[in-house]
Amino acid sequence: MSYREKYDSWLSSEFLDESSKLELKNLQDEKEIEDRFYKDLEFGTGGLRGIIGMGTNRMNIHTVGKTTEGLSQYLLNKYEGDISVSIAYDSRIMSKEFAMAAAANLCANGIKVYLFESLRATPILSYTVRHFKSKAGIVITASHNPKEYNGYKVYGEDGGQVTDKSAKEIFSFIEEVNDFNKIKTMNVEDAKKNGLLNIIGEEVDKEYISRVKNLTIRKELVDKYADELKIIYTPIHGAGNIPVRRVLKELGYKNVTVVKEQEQPDGYFPTAAYPNPEDPKVFNIALEMANKIQPDIIFGTDPDCDRIGIVVKDNNGEYKVLTGNQTGALLTHYILSSLRELNKLPENGTVIKTIVTTEMASDIAKDYGANLVDVLTGFKYIGEKIGEFEKKGDKKYLFGFEESYGYLAGDFVRDKDAVIASMLICEMTLYYKNKGINLYEALMNLYKKYGFYKEKLVSLVLKGKEGQEKIEKALQYLRHSMRYTLGEVKIAKKMDYKISIEKDLINISEKVIELPKSNVLKFIMEDNSWFVVRPSGTEPKMKIYLSVTGNSIEDSEEKMKLFENNVMKIIDEACNC
Template sequence: MDYKKRYEEWLNSSIIDDLTKEELRNIKDEEEIKDRFYKDLEFGTAGLRGIVGAGTNRMNEYVIAKTSQGFANTIINHGKEAVEKGIVIAHDVRFMSKEFTEISARVFAANGIKTYLFDGIRPTPMLSYAVRYLNTISGIVVTASHNPKQYNGYKVYWEEGSQILDNIADEILDEISKLDFKDVKKMDYNEAIEKGLIEILDDKLDKSYYKDTLNKAINDDIDKDINVVYTPLNGTGNIPVRHVLKERGFTNINVVAEQENPDPTFATVGYPNPEFVEAFEYAQKYAEKIDADLVVATDPDCDRVAMLAREEKGKYYVFNGNQIGALLIYYILNGLNDKNQIPENGAIVKSIVTGDLGKVIAESLNVKCYQTLTGFKNICSLPNIWDNNKEANFIFGYEESIGYVYGDHVRDKDGVVSSMMIVEMAAFYKKQGKSLVDVLYEIYNKYGFHKEHLMSIVLEGIEGSNRILRMMKYFRESEFNEFADLKVTESIDFKNGYKDIGASNVLIYHLEDGSWFAVRPSGTEPKIKLYIYANDKDEKIADEKVEKIKKDVLEKLYSVE
């Protein structure tokens, strides 16, 4: 349908409220109207994510309600037992998160599906835990994770506690496609509570989550006075991360005051993604002031975590996601091994665009490394399978974009347990007289210098989206024989799947010296991502390899207009 026709339909609809219509009438830029209405906000395996505002290509109460009705119909299609199990919904600190949560709950209640709600903001991993704890058929967390302030999202989980895969996403999308706004059922919020169709959870679930998280601790012979700066970046991590660190006995956790409390504007950070060092500005200044050993930051929904560690007074080393993952694998697996607690058929899982150092460490300790497509919906799909076939015992999952989970009480990346393990790890090595930078180089000297460069080319809007498509088409259709004077030994296109790994819009090129790189469009943001990896016994040579590959690949990408 033409975007202008959709725009007019909203203005003339008896369902759309007057404030929303006024917002639309005040838009004078034709391109803005086009961007809001040229398509429906896409529902995929990550659910919904988009800019908050009026329009079919925006996050608003009408899109949320229609999506929830389609989801409710899907649950009903799965039978009486699915309906009776109900659904649990959590939300973060963002604009409209609470409102979208209540609208969704009202829709599910109107469809006879019991809905559990938290009494306030919660981290995404607690939603994953809640699905398993309550034995619901599904769960939703209203969040846009680390996106800028103007975004929000609607992330969907299934009964195992992990994000939905294509099969369920396709069912929901099919049901949504059959609906108009007039088809949406809603029950009054207070009426739904009175009828027991909406239930506000008490603190038993929180306590159970904390207990299971604290049970993942490995060592207690550590320096519990380690000096740590923590920032939740004005998100959901403040209470849960500080709680578990306090319960673990850490006595010197210093929180960045300006970023302690919820703030949907993220005024002190702008782009609240700790994957980028800019997000550490306030935390690093505070760390320098108090000479902290370690700086930890979680993103707004507290499923990702990143860190800095002191090299010398006033100087901090910035770890990337691959390095943090390798350090955690090294610490956790060696800790379990020392206690003879590595399970039989122990396994870790990483994404196909995550570096190989964690895999090398795991295999040196007889722990198998499995690979999946990008995203924790895929990483956690394997332990879901292993629950039934007992092929492997899941220990740890991670990807380069600062997502980690240790243990199987949560089936998604978990910034709470990961923060606890990072602080424990740093405290363990500090007692041995080592910083985490020392330990990283200990790993490099043992396993080789695994170096990487990860970057994103941001291309917004309709034209940006089309240019990303042209970039991927150009690489697919060009039979490249070499990059940076290194022969291509294998090029893998995951478009139709590869071996036992499913289909995705990803290209990976393996080069003759063991280096490799990948290109893929982001599934949640307007960008194309480039991942480059090289390994050598000499650090300088490894870094040079990365730079040469980067230069060559970027020239080819930017040549596409």
């Protein structure tokens, strides 16, 4: 069926209300109509994510219904007996409505639903799935995307985001839902009366918060000095406000100042067009406050509170937003060094990171005799590894992180958790404050010991059908036509995760990559700099990750400029081949 035929079928459908049809009728741009209907919104390993609006390639009640109907049939086909699904949602536009639509469909299929009474942080949903022994979980969120977006993340019974095999199975059932009349629904009151819809709240929050507080490493330090730490926190109009502040308050952090302008949930994100703690602009108001408060730490959580960014004062008295890699390296070192000092570091202790995350973590882990495990990009793979460790019993999970500001300690949550991370960041800041240094100085000490690592992410926005085709064409060029030098430096290794082969281009040998297949390429240079190219799984972007190591900050910055220039020349060739 062509995009035009799909468009006409929606206009004539009895299942669309008049306001939805009016939205479609008012579309004047043929390219816009094509983009809305040329494909179905893709269900990947993270679920759905897209712009809110009518159309098969948009987030709306109908695409949510179709996806949930497919998920319902998948669960009914896979499990016997009582089946339940836990659902949470964040502060985004239509999040509550999409959550209710998903709940109504599940209940209509005879599946019990545990739905939060109000918005919740994504990691709390991960915990809730495990708490109720649900067979699946759903979070309605688009994480840190702009206000135009929403999404639908699916979790497995382990509390982690569904990975490749399960996602493909779920997608096969979604594909069978090819007509609106196949999407079941149930009245909310009937669902409650039948015991299918269960509204949950404080009882789950209380247990989760208790588990988070138990992850405190230096309890005596926190008990004695927590009230001396000055903190500025912004929830960036999202779901982190209540759980983050509650944890800190109950641990004794009394000097927490919240950015009032960004405190209340608001899906329009009036003070942050891009509500991402990776973007320094989200901290502008906090930095104005800092001039008066002089905080020890500033941090912000994204709308669904699974990512966190921190701001520290450098040696010149200027505030700097740390990268996800820098924060992850600091936390890795703090956790491992503290556990060793307290004689609590297990022999099989393990840190997990993704293949696009700083190699400084590898150096730190090695220094403390801990294992370091690499996984594909996406926190779902870290959650999956935690489950493998539990089953095999050969490794003890200590900490996991990715460069995109996601961190997790403990194993009762299986996704990145900014509530846990905020607590550990405050404890780490407090520890160094008692040592007479701030986090920036602690980071400089790590650089002096392990090398001045510098990483960068370049995202090329390539929208629509043409953009997707260009991304695939570029990856094919890099895969098959890439030359073996970059500037004056030879490429030492080429790692193609789509075919699971690592080629040693110096010694002319190959080995199998023991990771799931993924459309990702990594090139490692003779000087140990590297770059990775992959399509984004959630946005119309091609992502290029770069890493170099220098002898000083200035040296690494110069190396990065040259390296980025050489890499982007190749990327430009690939995009225009």
